[in-house]
Amino acid sequence: MTPPPGWYPDPHAPHLERWWDGTAWTEHRRTPDVPTAALHPSPDGGAGTGRARAVALTTAGAVLVAAIVTGAVFLAGDDGDPQARTGPTATASAPAPETGPPSPSPSSAGDPDTVEDQLNGITFPLLDGWVRPEHVAEDDVVMTTEGTYDCPGEGTVCRHGLVISRTVSAGEGKTPRVLAEEDIPDAADEAFDEDPVGDRPYGGVESHEVVGSGTVAVAGRAGYFVRWRVTTAEGPGGYVQSTVFPSSVGTESPVAVRYVFDAGEDGPPLADMDRITEGIRSVADAASGGGVGSGIGPTDRPRPTRP
Structure with missing residues (x-):
């Protein structure tokens, strides 16, 4: 409700x-x-x-x-x-919701191993070590790693991994590549620099390096991804990736899937980014496939660089 x-x-x-x-x-x-x-x-x-x-x-x-x-x-x-x-309640007679107003958690689409983003018409595979979001204040999160820890910077609680799915506004003529390249700096800042209340959970971003980019098929649609390795003032830093592709439902607005992974031994394996991308499916076509390096046309395509 x-x-x-x-x-x-x-x-x-x-x-x-x-x-x-x-x-x-x-x-x-x-x-x-x-x-x-x-x-x-x-x-x-x-x-x-x-x-x-x-x-x-x-x-x-x-x-x-x-x-x-x-x-x-x-x-x-x-x-x-x-x-x-x-908490906020919908009506005076209605019971309080289990969580507050942050964006609703995606449904499971009846499959315990799948998370559904109903707005963008796609499903994600729920890999080992990943769970549906609970008590997550950030908008549009579809899954997180299990558990939390004390951030290395200014006293907040962090997670080792997040996957975020949102619709992006595409200007006329903007391709998935342009949108991904425009989205990645914002993704890095929101993940590792300063949060909305001015805290710096990782002490701020000091530098970044592009470690992968290229065309990619996601849920049967041609898209593009950019991956950065981010160095932070405190902690081991991390990785952030923006993957943009057109939705297969509605107006086919572009969808941006962001991956935020801590670096270091406690962070999820980078291979999970590729595995999740390869497992994204359209709710309109369960047989649709995709994944980093998947063929989407006759042209030459760059492969992701794996650090």
Whole structure:
């Protein structure tokens, strides 16, 4: 059930409130007029993404089962007096959702080994070591690695791997290659530089190196990918990849799939980027295939460089 528009605790900064427009977070934030009560989860509680904090609160009542929500906030009642509510609710009589307003988690499409991005009409293979997103504040995440850890930089909770799927706006004549090359700097900054509340979980990005790029078939559509090795001020750094291809549903708007992997021995294997790409399928055509290096035409294609 989608919560109605309103001010709710910001999952990135629980001491602030952020406007939820009924479908997604906006960039409007404010300091609450009344105190906001929040509990911070333990690092192994799975709350947050690689660059975000999450808030959890367990509430019990005589007529309600226990529900996990993003936090507790005092909302004004009809008479103007503050009253305690747990998380955003769609209606006064509806039960609180299990999580707060961040974008809905993708469905499993009835397959425990598959994650579905319904908006873009594709499914992803759920590899060993990867799970569906839970208590993830970052938008459009379709899967994460298991567990969390303390970030090497400014006190937030990080994950070793994220896969993000979103629709991108394509200007007239922009090819998947142009869109991927435009998206990769933003992907690197959002993953490893500064988060929305000004923290630097990895101390900031110091440099990057292009370690792979080329044409790629994804779900039977011709696309393009760019992969960077990112060096950060703290920690082992990581890898980020932007893969752009046209959707096979609706208006066939371009889809950008971002991969964010920690480097070092605790990060997921780079081969998972290729394995996930090769396993992406169109919901309209389950037999569609793809993958890094897959043939998509008679022209010569660059192969990815594997560090």
